[in-house]
Amino acid sequence: MDKFVIRGGNPLLGTIKVSGAKNSALPCMAAAILTEDEVILENIPQVRDIETERRLLESMGAEVELGYGRAQHRTSIKCAVLSDPVAKYEIVKTMRASSLVLGPLIARTGMARVAMPGGCAIGGRPIDLHIKGLEAMGATITQEHGYLEARTNRLKGAHIVFDKITVTGTEDLLMAAVMAEGESLFENCAREPEVIDLAALLNAMGAQIKGAGTSTIRIKGVAKLHGARHRINPDRIEAGTFLIAGAITGGDLNVDCCNPAHLGSLLGKLEQCGVKLDIGKENVRVRSGNKLVAADITTEEYPGFPTDMQAQYMALATQAEGTSVVTENIFENRFMHVGELNRMGANITVQGRSATVRGGTKLQSAAVMCSDLRASAALVLAALVADGESILDRVYHMDRGYERLEEKLRGVGAQIRRMGEVFGKK
Ligand code: EPZ
Secondary structure, eight states: OOEEEEEOOOOOEEEEEOOBOHHHHHHHHHHGGGOSSEEEEESOOOOHHHHHHHHHHHHTTOEEEEEEOSSOEEEEEEOSOOSOOEEOHHHHTTOGGGGGGHHHHHHHHSEEEEEOOOOBTTBOOOOHHHHHHHHHTTOEEEEETTEEEEEOSSOBOOEEEOSSOOHHHHHHHHHHHTTSBSEEEEESOOOOHHHHHHHHHHHHTTOEEEOBTBSOEEEEOOSOOOOEEEEOOBOHHHHHHHHHHHHHTTOEEEEESOOGGGGHHHHHHHHHTTOEEEEOSSEEEEEOOSOOBOOOEEBOSTTSBOGGGHHHHHHHHTTSBSEEEEEOOSOTTOOHHHHHHHHTTOOEEEETTEEEEEOOOOOBOOEEEOOSHHHHHHHHHHHHHSBSEEEEEOTHHHHTTOTTHHHHHHTTTOEEEEESOOTTOO
């Protein structure tokens, strides 16, 4: 099991580059299932979940090239023949976003067999809304032996109102609707930038989608889709993580190659905490200056404060003067980082969906355990400011969604190294 060794105390100085968004790349790669032609995606992050998606597509018969030359991170996917439209359990169990192939598989082949994704560390994470939407579009779906079996002659456009706002649910059904017979009207959709990114790719492939990024999306079904080339958005959560790294270490950090327009609620909250920000067109510079002051957050669907930034913000709150209340509205068990932060000297108590963070605590280095992608990021941030050397175990969680994290952080002055092999380097 890979470990990170981090010695705290260095302010981060210089420029750090943001990679492409994992949560855009995953649905966009699945969208390639909808056509026999080649789909080329640029600015793909070099992270484990992308490798998993590649294995998943290849297991179904797709030809996938994945290149991470310094100049460009890109993938070419060709689903000319889908010989085995099955998402097998051994892959799905490692990445629940595999359920994103459900909609495109049914749309393309009229059938799909997808292992039910179990829950994960942060919650049960059912996909009942994906299933309900596909049934509304005419798919017959049975569940047996841990697999979803879906069949249809041809999907029909439908009027779907999501009971809950779901990001991959919106994406899955978008991909199901683009070649359905007739029109679809989706309401109470997710408004995340990743949904906009996917819709942009689908429209480039010949789909007719209007309203992506708003709660109401209209889709006119077309007979066929063709190949396209598309550049993936920058990763807004990686950018936010780096901004907090600059703030928590009292540094002067330029977070480059990002899209500040996707960071609205986070930037406002950081300024409320006293963090100084210079916001550019494709970068945000974070500087220390005033002391950090406490501020409460409540996670909401986009454009509210992102649940994927909750753990990282909590690490920052341990250093702010005063008490911050962190309320997690999206997932039922997303406080796995609290116990480990407290072992580093934080003073956090959890009551139901809220955590109370008493700030101004000096963090001490410790041996800690990563539990999920964003909780791991919170532990890295805490270790960057703790005195002494921390050991973070199970950093494979980090490798799922952060590209070359230790290299990027070392490049701006962090004392971080990895024990064990390095993902992505043979
Ligand atoms: C996406 O997960 C992201 N993953 C998550 O990022 C992110 O935390 C989440 O959206 C919320 O923003 C990808 O895009 C690959 P949801 P998703 O469906 O789509 C409930 C990361 O760190 N729900 O929007 O699975 C669900 O239980 C990951 O990169 C149902 O009840 O999340 C949750 O409480 C973690 N039934 C809420 O909706 C359903 O059918 C929002 O979940 C679907 C969802």
